[in-house]
Amino acid sequence: MTGLTDLDLTGQYLRDLCRAYATERIERRTYIHERRRLIDELVAGKPSAPPAIPEEFEPEATMINLDVTMQLPRRLLEEDE
DSSP: OOOHHHHHHHHHHHHHHHHHHHTTSSOHHHHHHHHHHHHHHHHHTOOOOOOOOOOOOOOSSOOOOHHHHOOOOHHHHHHHO
């Protein structure tokens, strides 16, 4: 029989996995595969490794408002004057 700590740890891994799937950080196939692996390891009494969840993507730079930086062609500028 598995220890209570193994059950708690696997439960935490399953919660993390569900949260990653709900926030669309992982696709359905990965979710099903990892969930099955965690449950199988728990039933077999083996220690579980954390699920394969990629880190959230954080862009290094933010988008700028391109409309502000666009310049009209010269011929259009001359027509306005």
